[in-house]
Amino acid sequence: MYNPEIEAASREELRKIQYKALIKSLHRVYDNVPLYKQRFDEWGVKPDDIKSVDDLSKLPFTYKQDLRDCYPYALFAVPMEEVVRIHASSGTTGKQTVVGYTKNDLDMWSVCVARALSAAGATKRDFVHVSYGYGLFTGGLGIHDGAQLLGAITIPASVGNTDRQLQIFQDFGSSILCCTPSYALYLGETIAEKKIPLENLKLKAGIFGAEPWTENMRREIETRLGIKAYDIYGLSEIVGPGVSYECECQAGMHINEDNFIPEIIDPETGKVLPYGERGELVFTCVTKEALPLIRYRTRDISRLIPDKCACGRTFLRMEKPCGRSDDMLIIRGVNVFPSQIESVLLTIKEVLPHYMLIVDRANNLDTLEVKVEINEEILTSSDAVRHIEDISLKIKHKIDSTLGISAKITLVEPNSIPRSQGKAQRVIDNRKLN
Amino acid sequence: MIIKQISVFIENRSGRLAEVTSIIAEAGCSIRALSIADTTNFGILRLIVEETEKAEDALRKHGLAVSSTNVVSVRIEDKPGGLAKVLRLLSDNEFTVEYMYAFISKSDNEAQVVMHIDNALKADELLTKSGY
Structure with missing residues (x-):
């Protein structure tokens, strides 16, 4: 465990940490983001009306459309001189969704990713091979920063040129692979085609995300590459990869709850649903500075699992999203x-x-x-x-x-x-x- | 001679050509000449029919994308060099033939071709003047 004092903190302790951060975050958006001030005022709610984490449901939602309407920077809660990184994801009508990070945001994100890498067994002696795209897409740089924070030997292989990727596997000794699950399968097939013996590879685990995949794909990746395959979840609006991550139990993804408070709602009515029920996943960022979204509607359909996990982590787990409440498709990530x-x-x-x-x-x-x-x-x-x-x-x-x-x-x-x-x-x- | 040609966009799938030609048959139009330019996904069916407008309407009623174009119909001698001669004449006068195909000819010593030429009216004038 990378941060046992947080990842395995008692639920009461975690609630305290969350509430303290939440209040700070609400003041930050109310004071600095015109859209939030206007929307909170319309709803007749002030940051200090929120007396506990459960009071979150008194607050209005944030939608992807808000990011488009505020394109590019109008939702940022800090002056631009405090922003040190911009990422973006594609959106409808060609307009991208722009997200920003302060130095502290990047540090927080790296911690989230380092926890995910640790949960998959990575240590500072591991060679973390990053085959996500580097660029505006959060996948590449997000995993990269987390791997470096962990102290792992980070290989920024980026996407494409499969022959070269396989050469790097063999020559550099890549031990942890990070890419989309479909690319992992493709790599596995190419290894079989080229008759590269698995003994020539030092791979032991992989962390795969950015697109939907199934248990069957997991088994196939594990067999073909001779590794354990872990799931990771994220979206750029919240932070990027590392919002939640799988542990060795491979039974749902632990949400980095000290930074992101999850809720499951009924996508039709907006009502909060009890733990265990399936609905739309909503996140509130409590520690982010540049873009702290409040009750952001992810449109991903999932379920929160409150039972204690055998790994010892107390962070709530979320089920792998099983669909969307809108018509978004994920194609090649x-x-x-x-x-x-x-x-x-x-x-x-x-x-x-x-x-x-x-x-x-x-x-x-x-x-x-x-x-x-x-x-x-x-x-x-x-x-x-x-x-x-x-x-x-x-x-x-x-x-x-x-x-x-x-x-x-x-x-x-x-x-x-x-x-x-x-x-x-x-x-x-x-x-x-x- | 200037005549009307119908062009129809058709998807490249089996049976489609039979369906489209049936529409023309049901309209009672006789096909005089045809050619298909095809790609992997679609084809352009080009037709010379009697009663062009009737055939066009029928195709349109079946929801097909149709257009009609002026093309030049030329009678040539049915002997070696017959076609080359007319093409030489057109090229010497800087006309470009985009595509062409043959016609069913009812005469033994004559062949007939349909040519799509950029400036059909001018090309037709030249051909008439030259005895075609």
Whole structure:
């Protein structure tokens, strides 16, 4: 355990720590973020009205839309000179969700990640191989900083170039692998294809996150790579990877409760649900300085497990999210909203905004196909195949740059995509996750 | 001679061509010539039919994306060099043929081709002047 005094603190002790931090956080947002002042005032609630952690339910929610409306920095609770890092994630209509960190925020995040790495058995003698993307995405740098704080030998391999990754495994002695579960499977398959003996590898554990995966995938990764595979959860709005993490019991992810207070709510009514019930996960950041979101609606559907864990940690566990309360898809670790594709199609006069997304997994990598209905405009200026292919390519470029992942575009005849009454069925997800 | 060609966008899936040609058959239109330009996902079916408008309406009623274009129909001698000669004439006069395909010809010593040329009217004028 990295921080036994916190990770295994008594629940009463933890409640005290949480409440003290919560009050400070509420004052911080009320005094510094116009949106929170306005919203608290509208609800008729002041920071000091919150007398215990249970009073959280008296506060209004924060939504992803608030981050978009306040793009890029209007939700920050500190002056920009205190911000030392910016990360961003893709969002609808191409507008990114921007998050900021102070020096203290980065330190807190590193502690969260170091706890996760420790829980997976990492020590300062381990070679932590980070194959998440380095950049605006929180995965790479988030795990990197935590590994360095732990004192592990950190290998910033980043994504791609699988042959080189495998060479690094063998030459540098990577022992803890951090990447998306689908990439871990792909690495495992490539190792088998290239007949690299597992004895040549020093891998002992892996920490995988940023996209949904199943128990079957876990078993396959564990067999193919000869490791124990651990789950990690996070979202950039809260901090990035390390909001919660699995221990050796592999039975739910312990939430870093000294920093993030979880609630489960009914996504329809917003009412708080008791422990054990399934609903939407909501987090309140109590120690963050730059972007302390209050009651942030993650849209992830999960459950909180209050039972004591055999590992000795007292942090509540959350179940691996089993779905979304909105239509977000996670493809190759990237958040994709169907509405992003719609907004691109609306800018192209030769096609109709009728589309179908087909998500699949080939060789353990997610694939995205976008079927788009053409209209007669496409034939007006020319009936040459080249002309139509150019339009298809134009759509592809726009969609790829909006989503941040590559999509295959298939043009289809008008009226060939089924129309539905009520909510349109726009996604066919053929990935077998359950 | 300038004639109307119908272009139809069709998905590349089995049976689709039969369905589309059936629509034309049901409209009572006879197909005089056709060609398909295909890619892995879609094809452009180009047709010369009698009663173009009737066929176009029928296709549109079935929800297909249709357009009509002016193309040049040329009669050439059915002997070696017949086609090369007319293409040479067009290229010497700086016309670009984007695509072409053959027609069913009812005469023994004549072949007929359909050409999509950038400036169809001008090209047709040149061909008529040159005895085609």
